[in-house]
Amino acid sequence: MPLPITIIGGYLGAGKTTLVNHLLRHANGRRLAVMVNEFGALPIDEDLIEAEDDQIISLAGGCVCCSYGEDLVSSMAMLATLRPRPDMVLLEASGVSFPGAIAGTVGLVPTYKLDGVVVLADGETIRAQAADKYIGGTIRGQLAQADMVLLNKTDLIEDDDIVRRWLNGTSGEARIVRSMYARVPFDVVFGTIWRDGKHGVEVADRYHADGYETLAFVTAPGVRPDQAVTVCADATTGLLRAKGFVPRPEGGLAQIQVVGRRGEIADAPAGAEPGVVCIGLADQINRAALAVLADDRNSITERQAS
């Protein structure tokens, strides 16, 4: 199984550190490996740190942190050999780097699979930063490479719609997620929404209260995997992530995975059963658009926290 890796980008002060710590605190037994550009400004809350050595910092809950410095490829290869193996990797890009370039490099390491590019934006300052004489181009480039833009510090802005509209024009197809203190569900940052369960579809919806919604359905007969991806990745559908298994017309199941605007199709693992799970902001999911995929409208089930 390739190791899923999510890249988080964004300029200084956008809230990357807050997000990293939030995710570590909500890893829920999953072994999250955090890669930071440099150990200098270690973005980990001290109470989470258990032990440090030169290469690896051990964190609470079986999580780890390492720095990749100028040798990303080697560091990724090293992480993949850890035992126990991490379940997923979060790579924090430096403030001036382009997450898209890092994503390209991830594709060069055979044991990894890109799980998404999340760029954080400081709701208060992002527009000024994007217009800055020196870093404006860098900021706009980062936003343009995002699958999802996490518009942070929305509590500090009066009308975040203006910022969101501006972001929509800047970041292309990226989904925009508002948040305070980078409180974003684990399943949004990582494609972990799909849990291997009894019937293929089992979603733990812990997010409803935060304004997120998770849906599950089985695709209608004749819906091809590429159609499913196209609909789920369409901006008007309003999904942040989708993952599941869709029958191929020629037989067998394909695995589909969508993060924001980007989707991919791969062979399903043995034993997979048809079904798709998705997550989005409750007020943004377009159920009618999704209904096209489901075998009938009623089959879209809203998973409530149990």
Place this chain on the structure above:
Amino acid sequence: MESFVPVKQLSWSGGAGGAQQSLAGVLKPGPPRPGPPADHVVMRSPLRNQLLLSAGCPSRTNLVYLDSAETLTTFFIGAASLRQSIDATESDLSVTTIYSARKIITMNPARPYATHVAVRDGRILSAGALEEMQGWGDYMLDDRFADKVLMPGLVEGHSHTMEGSLWEYVYCGYFDRMDPDGKVWPGLKSVDEIIERLTQAAARLDEPTTPLAGWSLDAIYYGGRRINRNDLDRVSTERAIGILNASGHILNVNTKALQLAGLLKPGINHPGIPLDDEGLPTGEMKGPDAMAPLGIHTGFDRDLLACDEPGLRRFARLCVRTGVTTAADLANMLPDGAVDMMVRVTAEPDYPARIVSLRRFYGLTPAELIDRVLELEKRSQQNLRLGIIKVVLDGSIQGFSARLRWPGYYNGAAEGLWYVPPEHLQEIYERALAAGIQVHTHTNGDEATELALDCMETSLRKHPGPDHRFTLQHCQLADAAQYRRIKTVGMCVNLFPNHHFYWGDQHYSITVGPDRAERMNACATALRMGVPLAIHSDAPVTPLGPLFTAWCAVNRRTASGRVLGEHERISVKDALRTITIGAAYTLKLDAEIGSVETGKRADLAVLEDDPEAVGGENLKDVRVWGTVQGGRIFEAAAI
């Protein structure tokens, strides 16, 4: 000082040393010594002795005559004791040795030229005429440099000891280049020649699967033809082969290397990995991320920039061959292990160069960086200087990653990259100014220079730093307005005129276009504005060799022969000053090195030709005999 005239006559020691040579010929004991000629004569300094003997004596003239007989007696010391004295010069640096020379260019404005230089305790005691040196006591006259031209030991203000490390690998450059052994490897003018040299190197390897690594390939010189994996497969399909580009930003590999890295497959989508017609990588890996997966398979050490011991030694031998006695190693991470090694190696009695190693800003917060550099500074020793910060702000012009102001790149390439956020640069400047630490900032593009100037202005308002000497490294595209600001904030520049020769034609036609190509590395403007100026090779990007760099600054000739910016050419005199005291100033070492004058380290470049007489056209061809470093003599041919 007429009173000295009689001494000069009596001691036969004036002029260019003809007298001593004949004298030494008479006195030279036994069989000829191996190595440098032993034209040494121990002399008793008349003036010094009589001053000691008769302090308060009213007439100097009398004293001179009184002492002259003693001077003569020293000519008749026995052969055996002479031999002892000769050996003493090489082992005991506390003896005063006076070297005669055809000419000494001192860079001391008060006495720009000399015929003799007196050395004691590894330092310059005096530079002038021999008769003026008599007051310093006993000395040994050494005429081995009597037909040489001496200059202050040359100072390379921006290189990397990695140049020494790279000679581990096969040289694949387009231009001739001298290795640490002094062998000149001819430039490779065709792809076939590259293949041939690699094939020869491969034949020397034992195992058929041992990787083969080369360096300094410059693909722009092969008629627009890219070097692909099929070319390198002609050398071997069994062993992985990787050739590092001259810029350091591209690695060309063969099919085997791609296989080993798991990258010989379709569907790769990476901006740094061009694909061939079949959708497979061509073998050209561009940028650090694309190069990294191949590095380990092609024999390149992982931490090439962290200097290794053999590389550090090879680098020093290159210094001797190029007349360099002090070289800046401009971007080292300086982990403790490397520092321990550098401390040990550079303290060896025969290590011939002074290495100024800068700690690159990486892996630490600005606050931690300051602490670390203050720690490093404590480990400085005579031939290893630590305690300066290097910040790399943007990329390179030929790699289109430098930050350019409007209108950007001539060919329309996207704006370049920042390697450090402005906030961090600002914080480093402020903290460093407060702590009294010097910062060198790599700014290739003029937008990067602009940012550094903005940060400098803000920081200086908070922490006025008298004599801070913060230096802009490369600073290739600064215009006159920026030089005026550079002057105002008191920064130095270390420019990169070698670029004109190696990539000037490309800068003119592709990267920045005619206007800005002609103002690149504006040495004349910098001097006109009174901005402290150094010039550099950035070895291994271009070869170590300050005289070549000086030639580039004087002539601004491109590889195709175009003069790139007639009005920014500088004089030979200015160029020579720049590669000595100019570069020393940017390293805050100008009180110790960079000129031949009393109190300075006895660092000399020993030249066969007179760089002031050969004409600017020929400056690069001035032959280097070797160096004197801290009073120790290093002959290139014997190093």
